[in-house]
Amino acid sequence: MAATTGPEIERLIQLLAKLPGLGPRSARRVALTLVKKREALLTPLANALTEVAEAVKVCSTCGNIDTADPCSICTDPRRDASLIVVVEDVSDLWALERAAAISARYHVLGGTLSALDGIGPDALNIPQLIERAHSAEVTEIILAVNATVEGQTTAHYLMEQLSGLGVTVTRLASGVPVGGELDYLDEGTLSAAMRQRRPF
Amino acid sequence: MAATTGPEIERLIQLLAKLPGLGPRSARRVALTLVKKREALLTPLANALTEVAEAVKVCSTCGNIDTADPCSICTDPRRDASLIVVVEDVSDLWALERAAAISARYHVLGGTLSALDGIGPDALNIPQLIERAHSAEVTEIILAVNATVEGQTTAHYLMEQLSGLGVTVTRLASGVPVGGELDYLDEGTLSAAMRQRRPF
The missing domain is CATH 3.40.1360.10 (Dna Topoisomerase Vi A Subunit; Chain: A, domain 2)
Structure with missing residues (x-):
């Protein structure tokens, strides 16, 4: 790839591939989309990342x-x-x-x-x-x-x-998730939901 | 979310969600990973994006x-x-x-x-x-x-x-993909491969 595209784009693809949920193929796709939408996406994202890098703090009280x-x-x-x-x-x-x-x-x-x-x-x-x-x-x-x-x-x-x-x-209460179907739930969840049953 | 996290992080999540293959949930996951790995990932990615935004060009000859x-x-x-x-x-x-x-x-x-x-x-x-x-x-x-x-x-x-x-x-030649199984191929590909058969 070194001769196909510039080293800057190559480095961007490598960094994007480290993000969770992105692999080499999707990183290339993301990089290409960014390059094509320079004004709408690439520059705003670069600025947003820089701002977050400068502004973000871990709360010394709660860790948020x-x-x-x-x-x-x-x-x-x-x-x-x-x-x-x-x-x-x-x-x-x-x-x-x-x-x-x-x-x-x-x-x-x-x-x-x-x-x-x-x-x-x-x-x-x-x-x-x-x-x-x-x-x-x-x-x-x-x-x-x-x-x-x-x-x-x-x-x-x-x-x-x-x-x-x-x-x-x-x-937290344990039990059947809202919208969950009993047939798809594991035994542990079902028996916990049964043990902790409540009056209707 | 406005009161949960800073506007900078919120804006970053919104921009990330516009990337191909990322939705709101995965964008939050990516943003959190970036914030946690500020030195290793967030700052390098911000710099790489800025560099690409400045350096990238469309070739006037071929469109690359x-x-x-x-x-x-x-x-x-x-x-x-x-x-x-x-x-x-x-x-x-x-x-x-x-x-x-x-x-x-x-x-x-x-x-x-x-x-x-x-x-x-x-x-x-x-x-x-x-x-x-x-x-x-x-x-x-x-x-x-x-x-x-x-x-x-x-x-x-x-x-x-x-x-x-x-x-x-x-x-380009059309035919059976390398490693492909005939049983899984569509009729169009199979008949093209048959029509364009070559001497062994």
């Missing part, structure tokens, strides 16, 4: 990604400061916000505990969470971690650490 | 995209200047170059003729091709357009325009 520190969620006075929703990743925070699931503060762990990968409590934002849990303002901590083995292991560890601090620790 | 005009293919002395490969799009040129199919010059049409969409010969790079075909240097023009109805319509139009100019006009 924003352009302000503390982030706009931590400083939003309309949110219930007595509730902290603990999530693994910023993408989970975004998902809960899109669902408008709750108007609370968040705490982004930045991953899950993993003995195999050597990820202990100090590698995650767990000490900061314990510190926040000591605040008199906080009454409930909602563990909104993924329903995976790693997520649930982390949740159990957090439960232990947070017990005795005078805060209520809760977790 | 490069950082030089005439492009590096048109100025490559090792290529056979008597052969011109006509392709619909730069992506087709890249595909032929990846396959190292031929060491020739190219001519990028920029699309196909379409009466429905009002795309006539002047909307494509066809006049420039006729002009190049008049050059004494050129002996063969290979129509490497897609094997679609639009591609073949364009090929027939070009064939008419190029006849009588003293250049040989050829087109």
Whole structure:
């Protein structure tokens, strides 16, 4: 390819291919679209990336990604400061916000505990969470971690650490997803939904 | 989302969602990966895009995209200047170059003729091709357009325009793709492969 196109385009394709969900073929397709739509897409995207690179910050309170520190969620006075929703990743925070699931503060762990990968409590934002849990303002901590083995292991560890601090620790309900068909659900989900059945 | 993350990140997600193959969900995933890998990915990508935006040019001879005009293919002395490969799009040129199919010059049409969409010969790079075909240097023009109805319509139009100019006009062979199984091929491909069978 070196003689086919300029080194700048070649380098752009290589970088695009590193993005999640893009391979070499789709990276070339994206690069070509960008080059063809220089005014409409390429230049605005270059500027947007530069702005984000300069502006983006990790919130020192909750670990959220924003352009302000503390982030706009931590400083939003309309949110219930007595509730902290603990999530693994910023993408989970975004998902809960899109669902408008709750108007609370968040705490982004930045991953899950993993003995195999050597990820202990100090590698995650767990000490900061314990510190926040000591605040008199906080009454409930909602563990909104993924329903995976790693997520649930982390949740159990957090439960232990947070017990005795005078805060209520809760977790997300497990059961049948809205719109889900029973026939397609795994046994674990079905038996959890059955065990935790509610009055109609 | 406006209160969840900064406007810069929101704008980046909107631009990423316009890229081919990316939707709103994958654009968010890409944006988050970029923000997390600021040094390794975000800044280099921003710089690469800016460089491409400044450097990229459309070759005035063949319509290829490069950082030089005439492009590096048109100025490559090792290529056979008597052969011109006509392709619909730069992506087709890249595909032929990846396959190292031929060491020739190219001519990028920029699309196909379409009466429905009002795309006539002047909307494509066809006049420039006729002009190049008049050059004494050129002996063969290979129509490497897609094997679609639009591609073949364009090929027939070009064939008419190029006849009588003293250049040989050829087109790609049609037949069974290498590695293809007969059972999965359409009737058109199979009967073309049978009609154009060769001595073993």
